[in-house]
Amino acid sequence: MTSKPAQTGKRAVPERTKRGTPATGKVTLNDVALLAGVDRSVVSRVINDDPRLSIRPDTRKRVLETIEKLGYRGNAAARSLRTARSHMIGLLIPDFANPVYAEIIKGAEAEAGNLGYGLMTASSEGVRQSVGHYVELFGQGRVDGLLLAGEESGREMEQLRALRVPWLQVNRRMGGTDRYVVLDDEHGSGLAVEHLVALGHRRIAHIAGPETADTARRRRMGYTEAMSRAGLTADPWLIIHADYTPAGGRAAMDELLAAPQRPTAVYVSNVASAVGVLHALHIAHVAVPDDMSVIAMHDMVLADHLVPALTTVRMPLGELGARAVRLMATCGPADPIAQVVTDPVEIVVRASTAPPCTDD
Amino acid sequence: MTSKPAQTGKRAVPERTKRGTPATGKVTLNDVALLAGVDRSVVSRVINDDPRLSIRPDTRKRVLETIEKLGYRGNAAARSLRTARSHMIGLLIPDFANPVYAEIIKGAEAEAGNLGYGLMTASSEGVRQSVGHYVELFGQGRVDGLLLAGEESGREMEQLRALRVPWLQVNRRMGGTDRYVVLDDEHGSGLAVEHLVALGHRRIAHIAGPETADTARRRRMGYTEAMSRAGLTADPWLIIHADYTPAGGRAAMDELLAAPQRPTAVYVSNVASAVGVLHALHIAHVAVPDDMSVIAMHDMVLADHLVPALTTVRMPLGELGARAVRLMATCGPADPIAQVVTDPVEIVVRASTAPPCTDD
DNA sequence: CTGAAAGCGCTTACAG
DNA sequence: CTGAAAGCGCTTACAG
Numbered sequence: 001m002t003s004k005p006a007q008t009g010k011r012a013v014p015e016r017t018k019r020g021t022p023a024t025g026k027v028t029l030n031d032v033a034l035l036a037g038v039d040r041s042v043v044s045r046v047i048n049d050d051p052r053l054s055i056r057p058d059t060r061k062r063v064l065e066t067i068e069k070l071g072y073r074g075n076a077a078a079r080s081l082r083t084a085r086s087h088m089i090g091l092l093i094p095d096f097a098n099p100v101y102a103e104i105i106k107g108a109e110a111e112a113g114n115l116g117y118g119l120m121t122a123s124s125e126g127v128r129q130s131v132g133h134y135v136e137l138f139g140q141g142r143v144d145g146l147l148l149a150g151e152e153s154g155r156e157m158e159q160l161r162a163l164r165v166p167w168l169q170v171n172r173r174m175g176g177t178d179r180y181v182v183l184d185d186e187h188g189s190g191l192a193v194e195h196l197v198a199l200g201h202r203r204i205a206h207i208a209g210p211e212t213a214d215t216a217r218r219r220r221m222g223y224t225e226a227m228s229r230a231g232l233t234a235d236p237w238l239i240i241h242a243d244y245t246p247a248g249g250r251a252a253m254d255e256l257l258a259a260p261q262r263p264t265a266v267y268v269s270n271v272a273s274a275v276g277v278l279h280a281l282h283i284a285h286v287a288v289p290d291d292m293s294v295i296a297m298h299d300m301v302l303a304d305h306l307v308p309a310l311t312t313v314r315m316p317l318g319e320l321g322a323r324a325v326r327l328m329a330t331c332g333p334a335d336p337i338a339q340v341v342t343d344p345v346e347i348v349v350r351a352s353t354a355p356p357c358t359d360d
Numbered sequence: 361m362t363s364k365p366a367q368t369g370k371r372a373v374p375e376r377t378k379r380g381t382p383a384t385g386k387v388t389l390n391d392v393a394l395l396a397g398v399d400r401s402v403v404s405r406v407i408n409d410d411p412r413l414s415i416r417p418d419t420r421k422r423v424l425e426t427i428e429k430l431g432y433r434g435n436a437a438a439r440s441l442r443t444a445r446s447h448m449i450g451l452l453i454p455d456f457a458n459p460v461y462a463e464i465i466k467g468a469e470a471e472a473g474n475l476g477y478g479l480m481t482a483s484s485e486g487v488r489q490s491v492g493h494y495v496e497l498f499g500q501g502r503v504d505g506l507l508l509a510g511e512e513s514g515r516e517m518e519q520l521r522a523l524r525v526p527w528l529q530v531n532r533r534m535g536g537t538d539r540y541v542v543l544d545d546e547h548g549s550g551l552a553v554e555h556l557v558a559l560g561h562r563r564i565a566h567i568a569g570p571e572t573a574d575t576a577r578r579r580r581m582g583y584t585e586a587m588s589r590a591g592l593t594a595d596p597w598l599i600i601h602a603d604y605t606p607a608g609g610r611a612a613m614d615e616l617l618a619a620p621q622r623p624t625a626v627y628v629s630n631v632a633s634a635v636g637v638l639h640a641l642h643i644a645h646v647a648v649p650d651d652m653s654v655i656a657m658h659d660m661v662l663a664d665h666l667v668p669a670l671t672t673v674r675m676p677l678g679e680l681g682a683r684a685v686r687l688m689a690t691c692g693p694a695d696p697i698a699q700v701v702t703d704p705v706e707i708v709v710r711a712s713t714a715p716p717c718t719d720d
Numbered sequence: 721c722t723g724a725a726a727g728c729g730c731t732t733a734c735a736g
Numbered sequence: 737c738t739g740a741a742a743g744c745g746c747t748t749a750c751a752g
Contacts, residue, residue: 028745039723044747052748054721071522076500077440078745081728086437088502096462097661105456109482118497120480122469140436142448142478162431246665275665282667301457305606305635307642307667388729399739404731412732414737438729441744 027072036066043067047074080141089328090143090165091121091321094150098244098272099300100317104149104170107318111325117144119325124150139163145328148172151213166333170324172214178336181324185215185297188313188345189222189267190229192295195311195347196265197230200355201293205238205263207252207277209270216241219269219297238263242273249273253280264356265293271300274310278352282307289354299348309350316343387432396426403427407434440501449688450503450525451481451681454510458604458632459660460677464509464530467678471685477504479685484510499523505688511573526693530684532574538696541684545575545657548673548705549582549627550589552655555671555707556625557590560715561653565598565623567612567633576601579629579657598623602633609633613640624716625653631660634670638712642667649714659708669710676703 033040038059045053046063066072080086091108093101105121112119120143138146138160146167152160157175160167169180196204206223209216220239227234240255242248249268253276256263268274274296278288286292288308296303299314320341327337393400398419405413406423426432440446451468453461465481472479482497498506498520506527512520517535520527529540556564566583569576580599587594600615602608609628613636616623628634634656638648646652648668656663659674680701687697 029747030745040745041724041747042722048747050748056721059721073499073523075441075745076502077437077446078728079500079747080437081435081441081730081744082746082748084728096456096465097459099457099459102456102462106483106485113497118480118502119482120478122479123466125466139433140439142436163433246661250665275662279665279667279669301606302635302662305610305639307639309639389731390729400729401731401740402738408731410732416737419737435729438744439731441746442729442731444744 027070028075029072032063032066032070032072035070036063038063084141086141086144087116088118088120088143089325090138090146091119091170092124092138092146092148092150092152093121094124096123099302100244100271100298101149103298103300103317104321104324107321108147108325109321110318111322112329115325115329117325117329124152124156138165145333147324147328166328168324168328168337171320173338174214178338181320181327181337181339181341182215182218183315183317183320184340184342184345185218185315186222186225187342188297188315189219189269190226191345191347192267192297192313193223193226193230195295195349195353196267196293197226197232199265199293199353201265202232202356203238203261203263203265204232204234205240205256205266206234207249207256207266207268207273208239208241209244209273211241213244216269223267244270244272246272246276246279249276250280251276253277254284257281257284257286263292265295265353268294268296271296271298271303271310271312274312275302275306278306278308278310288352290357293353293356295347295353303348303350306352308352311350311353312348314344314346314348316341316345319343387430388435389432392423392426392430392432395430396423398423444501446501446504447476448478448480448503449685450498450506451479451530452484452498452506452508452510452512453481454484456483459662460604460631460658461509463658463660463677464681464684467681468507468685469681470678471682472689475685475689477685477689484512484516498525505693507684507688526688528684528688528697531680533698534574538698541680541687541697541699541701542575542578543675543677543680544700544702544705545578545675546582546585547702548657548675549579549629550586551705551707552627552657552673553583553586553590555655555709555713556627556653557586557592559625559653559713561625562592562716563598563621563623563625564592564594565600565616565626566594567609567616567626567628567637568599568601569604569629569633571601573604576629583627604630604632606632606636606639609636610640611636613637614644617641617644617646623652625655625713628654628656631656631658631663631670631672634672635662635666638666638668638670648712650717653713653716655707655713663708663710666712668712671710671713672708674704674706674708676701676705679703 029040029043033043043063046060089112109119143165146165147170148167149170171182173180173182193204208220224234237259240252242252268277277294281288281292288294295311297313299312303310303312323341331337389400389403393403403423406420449472469479480503503525506525507530508527509530531542533540533542568580584594597619600612602612628637637654641648641652648654655671657673659672663670663672683701691697
């Protein structure tokens with residue numbers, strides 16, 4: 001007679017999961033239930049704080065103690081399979097080397113931890129190199145949601161959409177979507193211009209980001225509007241578009257220095273570009289801030305140690321990352337999300353800005 | 361009579377996974393099998409290229425086409441649960457703002473992609489803030505292995521060990537372990553010193569990393585040995601320990617400038633510190649490279665744009681990250697791994713090094 | 721107050 | 737050459 005497989009916990013196991021190897025320490029719900037003398041469904045409900053569970057205090061205590069004693073850790077895969085949620089959030093950034101994203105990641109990571117989520121950060125660059133692209137990484141239910149801080153091409157957005165994973169744009173709003181969270185770039189830009197105006201500058205240039213970038217557009221608008229408010233004209237030759245990189249900033253500054261009428265101050269839309277701007281001025285023997293004031297969007301530790309120390313606009317980048325995670329974790333996949341993080345924006349005055357030379 | 365649940369694909373499904381909602385597009389192996397007219401085990405084996413499967417070419421073709429047609433993506437949780445592998449690798453770094461780690465992450469990410477793994481990067485900082493610490497993030501079978509590039513405290517290593525996840529130290533070897541992959545820091549340091557010696561410097565200082573850091577120790581050793589080889593003495597006052605941060609480098613340089621006999625050159629063990637070193641020299645009106653040559657460990661885009669552009673030692677940081685992932689993916693959890701990535705180490709000469717002033 | 725059962729979507733040894 | 741079955745470790749509606 002073929003005996004039915006013996007009861008709970010004694011069922012046949014595939015070779016690779018051999019029991020009796022306590023070294024591996026694979027403790028399951030069943031092990032806990034067996035030792036605590038209850039059903040595994042009870043253990044599960046204790047762990048998940050099921051409000052519909054009524055249980056005697058001492059039974060609960062016994063279960064909890066057994067979990068502790070065996071060092072039980074729930075299996076993420078089993079739980080994901082059952083609940084169809086991974087408790088992971090993906091974050092796609094353009095480049096790990098850009099310190100702006102480091103701030104966003106930090107905020108996102110901390111908030112994810114608080115909400116019991118894991119954060120899986122990848123760079124567009126890295127993903128592009130890999131074989132399966134987004135599919136391997138973010139498809140297959142690996143993440144519950146995807147935060148997009150990168151510059152995805154149309155084809156890439158297509159691929160992402162095919163994954164059918166809820167997504168949210170961070171720090172940009174492309175393609176007329178209603179799923180984004182951004183900073184108040186216009187306001188920040190306005191403050192930068194106002195700082196320079198207050199110092200007495202009138203010919204203020206703007207090294208803007210790439211023309212295609214949404215952030216660049218918003219910062220440029222903030223700049224032109226603040227110029228108008230101050231009764232100054234933002235002549236087209238005062239605005240140069242450049243990549244958000246040191247090399248981009250350097251080239252833009254060179255161009256600005258070659259202009260017929262030199263500005264006395266420049267507002268750079270990105271701190272990475274500003275590094276290149278300072279370098280270009282150094283090479284051209286233009287003294288900062290005596291002959292040229294420089295202020296840049298985004299404050300970083302680095303700014304304090306550049307030569308000279310860089311005046312910046314501090315934006316709540318960490319809060320942006322945190323907010324994005326929170327929204328992703330709490331909103332439905334199709335809820336419209338259109339948020340602007342405004343809170344602490346301030347000018348951090350350092351050595352790179354001063355009144356213009358009087359003999360100008 | 362209670363009819364047995366109808367066959368494959370028609371079993372009762374829990375409410376949340378309602379079929380007939382093609383919008384959600386939850387396509388399973390069963391759906392593919394049904395449409396292709398084969399068993400789902402066949403589909404599985406086709407997907408996984410099971411060598412023990414013999415199948416008619418046209419059947420295989422039909423299966424593949426159906427997968428394509430339905431846009432089937434395997435469910436990661438189900439696969440993980442069944443195979444007890446997550447195909448995820450965790451990477452723990454100290455700080456996203458440190459550009460050195462950006463390079464390591466990039467290399468690791470690319471290699472993970474090539475091997476079909478996902479990379480889950482977290483910072484020690486961020487993890488410490490979160491509620492469940494490592495357990496939530498890396499426990500529960502979420503990752504197959506853990507790459508440790510951070511500075512974990514003893515208590516944290518304890519926690520990590522309790523997770524029973526295979527781990528590998530990256531860029532450091534702490535606690536007499538035989539699971540690490542590092543760079544040839546000694547060799548790189550030697551090259552830095554040799555570069556300065558070749559320029560004619562004899563009083564060469566070293567701003568070393570934190571005394572507790574393994575990398576700092578190896579770089580300092582490379583420095584002292586190269587000094588000896590050149591017949592120079594590495595006097596104790598020439599060596600200052602500092603954090604791997606701009607602030608650390610700045611304080612160390614200030615200390616060096618206050619010394620009775622000033623060095624003519626300094627080898628800084630980290631590019632972040634070097635930023636602070638250049639700043640300190642600027643403040644003190646010490647001309648670089650005329651009055652002080654500066655060379656730093658680790659090449660970054662930033663180095664090219666500092667004032668002045670910084671001479672560096674380029675180390676294979678990306679390859680370090682890639683190697684770590686490869687080892688983690690291919691080695692057994694207890695195999696001894698003690699590797700040194702030596703390959704392309706070279707001096708990148710920029711504007712911060714020159715022969716010493718002759719009137720010195 | 722607690723237990724038994726079904727099933728999430730896969731993989732794999734085995735049967736035919 | 738292909739199919740049927742068992743089971744990975746959970747959760748949850750339901751029964752008692």
